[in-house]
Amino acid sequence: MASQQRPRRPVSGAPGARSARPVGAVTRGTTNPNRLRRMDRWIAAAHGGALRRTARATGRAVAVDLGYGAAPWTAVELLERLRTACPRAEVAGVEIDPERVAAARPYAREGLTFVRGGFEVPLPGGARPALIRAANVLRQYAEEEVPAAWARLTDRLGPEGLLVEGTCDEAGRRHVWVALGPEGPRTVTFAAHLATLDAPSDLAERLPKALIHRNVAGEPVRAFLRDFDRAWATAAPYAPLGARQRWIRTASALSADWPLADGPGRWRQGELTVAWPAVAPRGWVS
Structure with missing residues (x-):
């Protein structure tokens, strides 16, 4: 959720704290179809087993596409790719800009919803996601804000949940991401x-x-x-x-x-x- 002209709400504070307003700032919203294919492919392979276990235990495995941008393509594609590994996967696209949420809602369907929110990751009923994917979200935040953002997001994860946070180029040909569990960062993938x-x-x-x-x-x-x-x-x-x-x-x-x-x-x-x-x-x- 990269800063533009409007003030940015800090992501520091108690990781478990809830806020009446979304936490974060609006990104530029740049997105392209297939931009996150490499990250999605890795998630399906590395985290598919955990998603299936969550689905067996609870009947569903909810993934969040945090800060999907000005168009909903990445959320739509995430659902399609996760369902190759977990047929009961669901995706919630979370965006802080209400206009983007309104524009995305016509694309909603079974297993795919769009909600307004930020780093607090609001899901109906307080559901805890099995996956949060945050691609190109922290790019223009200050380095010192990263630990607090990671803590907020991992605090929202359910059992065996995973946060995947990273950056890619416009075409998705260069991508580096960090995978984090509730305990913190685990790996970096190039x-x-x-x-x-x-x-x-x-x-x-x-x-x-x-x-x-x-x-x-x-x-x-x-x-x-x-x-x-x-x-x-x-x-x-x-x-x-x-x-x-x-x-x-x-x-x-x-x-x-x-x-x-x-x-x-x-x-x-x-x-x-x-x-x-x-x-x-x-x-x-x-």
Whole structure:
């Protein structure tokens, strides 16, 4: 929910606190069909089992598309993609701008609703979501506001719930996101359209707000991207076999020194996931 001209309501304060007004600020609203496909694909694979368990236990698994923007495409697509992993998945698109909510409501259907709200994530009956996806929401907030925003959002999660927060480019070809449970951040995933990738460090400009200003000497994420580029360069002989084979070889080499949380099955998708503690900002306190 990136700031424009209007004042921004702070996201600090007690994580469990409720507010009569939505918490946050209106984003620019930029969105495109298929922009979040890489994130959605990863969520369905990594979190599908938890969604199914939630659906078996409660009869439904509610996911939130927080700050979906000026058009509802990402919420519509999230429902379609989650239902490949969990047929009883439901999606609530949550937006702070009432005009955007009104414009999206004609697209509502079984399993898909649109409500006004912000970081407090209001759902009917106080339901706790099994998933909150917040893509390109914190991009223009201050770095020091991120922990409070994460705390608010993870506080809303149900059992086995997951928050996925990150940033991508307009076409969805470069994407980096953090996955968080109720206890805090767990992993960071780097995802790319490999055919257009010159080097893994091209993804640096899409680091989430918690990391983007830490891509400097002495910070773990800078060291990770440096080693990522070195492994990519070493894997250059595999380039004639295709960018995918080069990426897989790169990830395999990188795993010798960094705690990767995935394997070849995900690497083939142009993804690579590393444990959060390995790249967390220096001095980070969960």
